[in-house]
Amino acid sequence: MAHVVLRSVNKGNWKEVARLSLKEEQKSFIASNLYSMVEVQFLENFKTKAIYRDEEMIGFTMYGIDEEDGNCWIYRFMIDQRFQGKGLGKKAMLLVIEDIEKWNSTNIPCIMIDYHPDNIGAKKMYRKVGFVETERGPGGEQFAMFTL
Numbered sequence: 001m002a003h004v005v006l007r008s009v010n011k012g013n014w015k016e017v018a019r020l021s022l023k024e025e026q027k028s029f030i031a032s033n034l035y036s037m038v039e040v041q042f043l044e045n046f047k048t049k050a051i052y053r054d055e056e057m058i059g060f061t062m063y064g065i066d067e068e069d070g071n072c073w074i075y076r077f078m079i080d081q082r083f084q085g086k087g088l089g090k091k092a093m094l095l096v097i098e099d100i101e102k103w104n105s106t107n108i109p110c111i112m113i114d115y116h117p118d119n120i121g122a123k124k125m126y127r128k129v130g131f132v133e134t135e136r137g138p139g140g141e142q143f144a145m146f147t148l
């Protein structure tokens with residue numbers, strides 16, 4: 001049984017995070033990991049985590065408190081193309097939710113995420129862990145909410 005863990009992105013693993021990749025048809029659904037690692041430098045109350053299966057890096061996530069609406073948002077969540085379809089994304093998302101619950105000192109009632117409506121794999125996985133679709137965003141993205 002695979003042991004999935006989250007570890008901080010740091011100077012020792014950021015290059016490996018940048019090399020993670022999606023399937024060609026998924027690349028338009030999410031910003032690159034490199035872009036995300038730059039973006040997080042300008043966001044307060046956000047963190048980046050590498051997702052590991054045992055000692056092998058398999059994915060990346062970025063989440064925190066959005067200054068505009070005060071909600072907790074998962075801005076990025078990706079599993080490398082080599083590891084998709086194995087249940088690892090679900091395990092990793094449950095760890096993200098658990099981590100958010102641990103540092104939710106302001107008692108935010110929910111976690112928000114958005115995704116491209118054509119990203120059926122993400123939609124199914126988010127539903128499995130308890131996200132419920134809400135409205136569409138101004139750019140056509142689908143919003144979903146997980147109640148804490």
